[in-house]
Amino acid sequence: MAKVTSAQDAGRPVRSFGVRAGWPEMLPTLFWLAALLVVPLVYILRMSFSADPFALTATGWSIANYVDSIPFYWNNLLNSVLIGLSATLLAFAIAMPVAYGISFYGRRWKTVLLFAFLAPFLTSYLIRIVAWQTLLGTNGPLFGPLQQFTGLEVRILGTPFAVVAGLTYQLVPFVLLPLYTAFNRVDRTLCAAADDLYSQRCGRTGAILGAAGGFSIGLLLAFVFFGWGGFVALGPVLFVLAGTVLGGTIGVTMTERFALIVFPLSRNGFVAAAVLSFIPALGDYVNAALLGDIRTQMLGNVIQAKFLVELDYAGAAALSATLLVAAMMLLTLLLRLIRGTELLDVV
Secondary structure (H helix, E strand, O other): OOOOOOOOOOOOOOOOOOOOOOHHHHHHHHHHHHHHHHHHHHHHHHHHOOOOOOOOOOOOOOOHHHHHHHHHOHHHHHHHHHHHHHHHHHHHHHHHHHHHHHHHHOHHHHHHHHHHHHHHHHOOHHHHHHHHHHHHOOOOOOOHHHHHHHOOOOOOOOOHHHHHHHHHHHHHHHHHHHHHHHHHOOOHHHHHHHHHOOOOEOHHHHHHHHHHHHHHHHHHHHHHHHOHHHHHOHHHHHHHHHHHHHHHHHHHHOEHHHHHHHHHHOHHHHHHHHHHHHHHHHHOOHHHHHHOOHHHOOHHHHHHHHHHHHOOHHHHHHHHHHHHHHHHHHHHHHHHHHOHHHHHHHO
């Protein structure tokens, strides 16, 4: 009879002694999660139900902070959602082709190209926003010559366009790096196999899906820039038409190799990029303060003013909790859309 020489031969699972899992190893992680995430969240949630809005220590229980704050600042919450979502989608539209091009066609220049694209973001966050103030100013390098040539006054600062443009610029690195990393992990032999199997353009299906996505994005941007009352004008209609045509064109030109191989294998990168970009966009207030006006104020501006100016700590905590819930709901929906193929597989 043959002698059993290993645990695997005996039918027992092989235990790896190189990696050990247990509570002692998890303690540092649990400590930092508790100190930096759980405790602040519990404090904010408890403060949001405080009966005394001007005390740093919560006293009593009351829902008046939510009842009084949410209806009054509903437009600011809507601004945060629409502007944050618009900036996130535009950041994806800019960063995804760049990440894909550098990863698949950069060759030995990958590092140089990536550094060249990210070099401007090594400067201070505030300096970049102030630079956008200069660029978008009436007498700035972009619109100053146009104003002198045509005699028409072009005012961009203080509009939703300026806030979305500045916020999009700030979010591009948070989208580019996760997508670049995910594209680099795609096995190139699978792409070569797809080409050998006559991978083609997505054609009619891609055109329909792309046009639907472009229509939705165009509708979103039209609402952000013009509001509901502006839909009777020509500008919003052009936004929607341009988004539909551009989305359909992208859908037609997209290859089956990207849709069926590259995207599913890099889906985790899209998820990471969505999380890293949408959460900061939703809570941002600096771009709205420096590039916008009172009509483009986001909920982050209100929270900042309540904490530091009005000293209404309970009201600010209630708005912070509301923004957190809105972020989680919208992020869940966004991740569901990104993971749409998995849902279809389950169905």
